[in-house]
Amino acid sequence: MKLESLWIAAIIIIAKSSTAEPTHLVDEAPISSSKLGSGSFLIDFGRVAFGNLRIESAHSVNQPITVHFGEAFSEGRINRKPLGTVRYATTEAKLNPSTPTVVEPPTDKRNTTHPKAILTPAEWGTLLPFRWVEIEGWSGKLQADQIVRQSAYSSTWDDRAASFHSSDKMLNQIWELCRYSIKATTFAGVYVDGDRERIPYEADAYLNQLSHYATDNDIEMARDTFDLLMKQPTWPTEWAPHMVFIAYADWIHTGDAEWLSPRYESLKTKLLLERSGADGLITSNAQQIKRNDIVDWPPVERDRYVFTAKNTVVNAFHLRALSYISELAEAIGNSKDEIHFQQLFTEKQIEFQKVFFDPTVGLYRDGIDAAHHAAHANFIPLAFDVIPESQRATITEWLSTRGMPCSVYGAQYLIEALFENGADAHAVKLMTAESDRSWRHMVESGTTITWEAWDMKYKPNQDWNHAWGAAPANLLPRYVLGAQALEPGWKTARIRPHPSGLTYAKGKIPTPQGPILVSWENSDEFTLSLTLPDGMSARIEVPSCAAVQHVYVNAERVAASRSNNYWVLDSPVVGTAEIRVKRN
DSSP states (O other), X not given: OOOOOOOOOEEEEEEOOXXXXXXXXXXXXXXXXXXXXXXXXXXXXXXXXXXXXEEOOOOSSOXXXXXXXXXOEETTEEOSSOSTTXXXXXXXXXXXXXXXXXXXXXOOHHHHOTTTSOOOOGGGOOOEEEEEEEEESOOSOOOGGGEEEEEEEETTOOTTSOEEEESOHHHHHHHHHHHHHHHHTXXXXXXXXXXXXXXXXXXXXHHHXXXXXXXXXXXXXXXXXXXXXXXXXXXXXXXXXXXXXXXXXXXXXXXXXXXXXXXXHHHGGGSOGGGBOXXXXXXXXXXXXXXXXXXXXXXXXXXXXXXXXXXXXXXXXXXXXXXXXXXXXXXXXXXXXXXXXXXXXXXXXHHHHHHHEETTTTEEOSBTTOOOOOSHHHHHHHHTTOSOHHHHXXXXXXXXXXXXXXXXXXXHHHHHHHHHTTOHHHHHHHHHOSSSSXXXXXXXXXXXXXXXXSOTTTOTTOOSOOGGGOTHHHHIIIIISOEEESSGGGSEEEEOOOOTTOSEEEEEEOOTTOOEEEXXXXXXXXXXXXXXXXXXXXXXXXXXXXXOEEEEETTEXXXXXXXXXXXXXXXXXESEEEEEEEEO
């Protein structure tokens, strides 16, 4: 028996979870159902979502059934012994002939015990991430309208808010995998690390925030997560500065100083200043070296990093946070703090260079007196713009020989560093690489939500529903399409496409001002078509070609200056425009 391929979305329940951001249950119909040789039914919902089952019984008597829920599939059946914390559950249910029966998977105490875990509304019943269901004991036919998955999502999610399409089919699949991953993991109302724990972590939250901004119009979930994490911080050293990153990302995206102002003072506790040594650098004691300084996660992803009392990665995070908080001080009108933190940044940056840079190889060492040069000690300072311009080309070239030397978390910063330093083609190649350390590997595995790690062999207890693995959801709009906020609140945007070895790309980027539409083609000439929302202007930077060339806006030649491999238009554009770089 085959059900007609169908994807129904109808809001059935709206409820407040244990958090402020509203979430709801949505009816989703299966895309197919088949009767197995054993007489049981296999139902496929097409994608994994956090939910449970609602069954309508057409029978006049109570009917006991056994229901299996699965996140993994093997040899035509639900994998009942999946590795790690990939989800499988089974339960028995008795169908009611007169009313719908909600079938819940068994409760997992680890991810449903407050205060650590984030709770979903009790009236929903237990939720589990699953795609497939097997039903045993069902007599007669199974009709299309008799089984529904009740899936939990943010109640404000808009599937039409964002889009991405390019000349690379795999890249398009990667973006859609990552976009849906952000949607599916909104089930709890705040950003959580995955189903195993359902706990917010600062670094997870920041990466989730960046991708949420790039795929939807919501700003409240990031804010609710921020407020929760201020009350319930976690243990890694570098996770604390991520709170400054979250506040800064909110400011740049929204331009809302009213939200920022009452939270500003608490951000100072996230700078790691209490660990400053006599030279201004952040120091680590034995316990912090052993447990708190994280560099990357899981530990196997640290590129053999050597931990010392003065850690390059820890100090790079400290410098980035100082730079950001200086701007946040300016945003709320605190000129004293603005100057103070900028001075601290300048002084500490000089010391950072003196202690951590190894001039004999042109790379940064892992820490004070360390002889090892891990990838993280180089791509994180490079991404954070804390190293001199003169050293960036050498480091970028070296990183381009290292493959994917970090986790899905670290990849956010590695790929940012590559895009920001002219290695955009390599950045995209890392995403689509034919290896088990790429998003291509996730796509080809058949997963529909990004993983916690590149593969089970790198983190045997990983779960398969981790938003921190969805970095391309923000990287592709920000860099390949090239849309970033130049002024807080997107009053002015910067449109700077990175061709990345592609022949074309187009997409829709949500902003608080309204959506930006970008489409570009790269052949003998470079053509950028752009539509901006009302009230927004944009600084345009378009790739230059090899030959003598000029820049035209709506067929009229305009003034532009050359900066590295880009033409920067002298005047901003508004509304709808076509920008063309062509030869005489």
